[in-house]
Amino acid sequence: xxxxxxxxxxxxxxxxxxxxxxxxxxxxxxxxxxxxxxxxxxxxxxxxxxxxxxxxxxxxxxxxxxxxxxxxxxxxxxxxxxxxxxxxxxxxxxxxxxxxxxxxxxxxxxxxxxxxxxxxxxxxxxxxxxxxxxxxxxxxxxxxxxxxxxxxxxxxxxxxxxxxxxxxxxxxxxxxxxxxxxxxxxxxxxxxxxxxxxxxxxxxxxxxxxxxxxxxxxxxxxxxxxxxxxxxxxxxxxxxxxxxxxxxxxxxxxxxxxxxxxxxxxxxxxxxxxxxxxxxxxxxxxxxxxxxxxxxxxxxxxxxxxxxxxxxxxxxxxxxxxxxxxxxxxxxxxxxxxxxxxxxxxxxxxxxxxxxxxxxxxxxxxxxxxxxxxxxxxxxxxxxxxxxxxxxxxxxxxxxxxxxxxxxxxxxxxxxxxxxxxxxxxxxxxxxxxxxxxxxxxxxxxxxxxxxxxxxxxxxxxxxxxxxxxxxxxxxxxxxxxx
Numbered sequence: 001x002x003x004x005x006x007x008x009x010x011x012x013x014x015x016x017x018x019x020x021x022x023x024x025x026x027x028x029x030x031x032x033x034x035x036x037x038x039x040x041x042x043x044x045x046x047x048x049x050x051x052x053x054x055x056x057x058x059x060x061x062x063x064x065x066x067x068x069x070x071x072x073x074x075x076x077x078x079x080x081x082x083x084x085x086x087x088x089x090x091x092x093x094x095x096x097x098x099x100x101x102x103x104x105x106x107x108x109x110x111x112x113x114x115x116x117x118x119x120x121x122x123x124x125x126x127x128x129x130x131x132x133x134x135x136x137x138x139x140x141x142x143x144x145x146x147x148x149x150x151x152x153x154x155x156x157x158x159x160x161x162x163x164x165x166x167x168x169x170x171x172x173x174x175x176x177x178x179x180x181x182x183x184x185x186x187x188x189x190x191x192x193x194x195x196x197x198x199x200x201x202x203x204x205x206x207x208x209x210x211x212x213x214x215x216x217x218x219x220x221x222x223x224x225x226x227x228x229x230x231x232x233x234x235x236x237x238x239x240x241x242x243x244x245x246x247x248x249x250x251x252x253x254x255x256x257x258x259x260x261x262x263x264x265x266x267x268x269x270x271x272x273x274x275x276x277x278x279x280x281x282x283x284x285x286x287x288x289x290x291x292x293x294x295x296x297x298x299x300x301x302x303x304x305x306x307x308x309x310x311x312x313x314x315x316x317x318x319x320x321x322x323x324x325x326x327x328x329x330x331x332x333x334x335x336x337x338x339x340x341x342x343x344x345x346x347x348x349x350x351x352x353x354x355x356x357x358x359x360x361x362x363x364x365x366x367x368x369x370x371x372x373x374x375x376x377x378x379x380x381x382x383x384x385x386x387x388x389x390x391x392x393x394x395x396x397x398x399x400x401x402x403x404x405x406x407x408x409x410x411x412x413x414x415x416x417x418x419x420x421x422x423x424x425x426x427x428x429x430x431x432x433x434x435x436x437x438x439x440x441x442x443x444x445x446x447x448x449x450x451x452x453x454x455x456x457x458x459x460x461x462x463x464x465x466x467x468x469x470x471x472x473x474x475x476x477x478x479x480x481x482x483x
Contacts, residue, residue: 012086012089012090012091013139013142013143013144013145013161014091014092014093014094014116014139014143014144014145015083015086015091015092015093015094015144015145015146015147016094016095016096016135016144016145016146016147016156016160017079017083017093017094017095017096017114017146017147018096018097018146018147018148018149018150018153018166019095019097019098019099019104019107020097020098020099021148021149021150021166021167021169022076022079022147022148022149022166022167023075023076023079023080023083023095023107023147024073024074024075024076024107024270025074025075025076025167025189025269025270025271026073026074026270026273026274027273027274027275028063028068028097028099028100028103029058029059029062029099030273030274030275030278031068031073031253031274032059032062032063032065032066032068032103033047033062034250034251034253034274035062035066035067035068035253035254036062036065036066037251037316038251038252038254038316039066039067040065041316041317043065046061046065047061047062049061050062054125055125056120056121056122056123056124056125057122059098059099059100059120059125060100060120060121060122062100063099063100063102063103064100064102068103068106068254069254069257069258070103070106070107070110071110072254072257072258072263073107073257074257074268074269074270075111076166076167076188076189076270077188078186078188079147079166079186079188080111080113082147082164082186083113084113087113092115092116093113093114093115093116094114094115094116094117094118094144095107095108095114095116095117095118095119096117096118096119096126096131096134096135096146097117097118097119097120097126098119098120098125098126098127098131098152099119099120100119100120100121101117101119101120101121103119104117104119105117105119118131118134118135127152128152128153128155128156129155131152131156132155132156132158132159135156135159135160136159141159142159142160142161143161144160144161145160145161145162145163145164145183146160146162146163146164147164147166148163148164148165148166149165149166149167149168149169149172150168150169150172151169151171151172151175153172153176154172154175154176154179157176157179157181157182158179160181161181162181162182162183163176163179163181163182163183164182164183164184164185164186165177165182165184165185165186166185166186166188167186167187167188167189167190168185173185189270189271191266191271191272195266195271195272196266196272198265198266199245199246199249199265199266199267199272199277200242200245200246200284201241201242201245202242203460204241204242204245204457204460205234205238205241205242206459206460206463207241207333207336207457207459207460207463208233208234208237208238208241208336209234209463210333210336210337210340211230211233211234211237211336211337211339211340211343212230212234212340213337213340213352214337214340214341214344214346214348214352215227215230215340215344215346216479217349217352218344218346219424219483220344220346226344229296229343229344230340230343230344232291232292232295232296232343233292233296233300233339233340233343235291236287236288236289236291236292236296236300236304237288237304237307237336237339239284239285239287239288239291240284240285240288240289240304240307240308242284243280243281243282243284243285243288243308244308244311244312244315246267246277246280246281246284247277247281247312247315248311248315249265249266249267249268249277250267250274250277250278250281251315251316252268252315253267253268253274256268260374260378285308288304289301289304289305292304296342296343297342297343297345299342299345300339300342300343302342303335303338303339303342304339306335307332307335307339310328310331310332310335311332313328314328314329314332319387320387320388321388322388322389323388324388325364325368325387325388326361326364326365326367326368327361327364329360329364329367330356330357330360330361330363330364331357331360333356333360333363333364333459334353334356334357334360337352337353337356351411351414351415351418354411355408355411355412355415358404358405358407358408358411359404359405359408359442361401361404362401362402362404362405362408362442363405363445363458363459365397365398365400365401365404366401366445366446366449366454366458367457367458368387368389368397369394369397369398369401369449369450369454370449370452370454371384371387372384372389372390372391372393372394372397373391373394373449373450373452374452375391376391376394377452398446398449398450401446402442402443402446405442405443405445405446406439406442408438408442409435409438409439409442412431412434412435412438413432413435415431416428416429416431416432424483425482425483426482426483427481427482427483428482429482430478430481430482431478431479431482433478434475434478434479437471437474437475437478438471438475440471441462441467441468441471444467445458445461445462
């Protein structure tokens with residue numbers, strides 16, 4: 001390679017490639033920070049200690065305290081193809097990054113594309129003018145070409161022979177072109193509203209329809225003021241839930257990237273930046289809790305806060321605990337019913353709570369079964385990433401899930417002969433017709449799950465599935481006739 005370089009470098013100076021935001025559709029400082037929050041939430045005080053010593057110390061502390069699998073990071077394929085094409089000519093390729101050298105060297109070893117790596121260490125944060133000075137010291141003014149993406153790269157482009165601008169931050173492209181040496185601009189990773197809809201899980205808002213169950217059970221669905229409260233509760237709960245989904249995706253980057261379908265999520269694949277996600281999370285929470293505090297009873301805000309705290313505990317810790325995770329999922333579904341009762345200022349009966357816990361536990365187990373079945377089809381034997389289950393647990397999960405679902409039908413059957421039911425309904429015996437309908441639906445859900453035809457979220461599946469919609473209409477008709 002040295003002989004080839006000696007012949008080629010007179011015409012082609014080294015090609016220097018930035019890492020964060022250029023070769024990589026992410027930022028390793030953010031990646032390691034989220035990994036620290038996920039793996040060591042009780043040691044976050046160390047982050048402040050490192051930061052007080054400077055950015056270089058922060059990067060080193062985070063890099064050494066966390067484990068990043070560089071093989072699944074979201075590399076930019078167009079940049080990699082450009083590097084391969086230049087490398088094929090015998091040109092020297094240099095990775096120059098402000099990220100910590102331990103991460104940069106592991107990435108270089110994984111990609112096998114670089115002849116040299118220069119990066120930050122405990123004493124030096126290699127960005128902006130510091131990187132420029134180092135490159136000029138090695139290759140001279142105008143003695144290298146440079147690929148970058150950010151404002152920090154402007155002084156480096158100014159010292160380079162040619163500038164390659166990759167997925168530039170806002171305002172960077174025009175400022176880079178003003179320097180007069182831009183050879184190529186690459187737009188290979190443009191985020192869209194569709195990416196944000198996917199990240200916010202707008203389709204999951206359908207689960208918030210559970211908020212209206214207390215209103216239906218109290219036979220007050222015809223009251224306009226209550227309906228307005230329900231719509232507001234639906235909106236604010238959705239904003240809060242979306243903030244949770246974004247935060248969960250940021251914490252689960254490593255696990256998602258090893259999953260055959262979740263690796264395509266916007267944050268995992270780099271379509272949306274971690275920084276943008278960290279900005280959106282508090283904005284959504286402010287909208288949710290601010291609106292709830294102003295427009296709905298305080299009890300709704302209390303339930304919303306409990307939901308958020310429980311979800312946070314689930315994302316950070318509980319989701320990796322066997323059995324605990326599905327019970328918490330069932331509680332999170334039930335929280336929507338509790339939120340509805342709080343928004344409408346209606347009491348909840350023992351029967352609704354018992355029914356919801358059993359049926360939502362069944363649906364939570366459906367979700368776990370679907371994940372484990374997919375792992376078993378890939379012939380995996382070890383514990384699934386981020387969960388407390390093995391693929392071999394499928395049979396037990398199916399037994400627990402089906403029995404929990406059928407117990408919810410038993411609760412419904414017992415509710416028919418409860419004293420208040422006889423008072424509230426003109427023909428309570430008609431409710432018996434809902435029992436076989438519900439038995440059919442639960443059994444069908446589990447059969448479809450067993451066959452691998454179940455969506456990751458069974459509640460979303462139920463809302464979209466035509467047969468489930470028909471069962472829902474028939475059950476509604478049964479209760480209407482009974483009333």
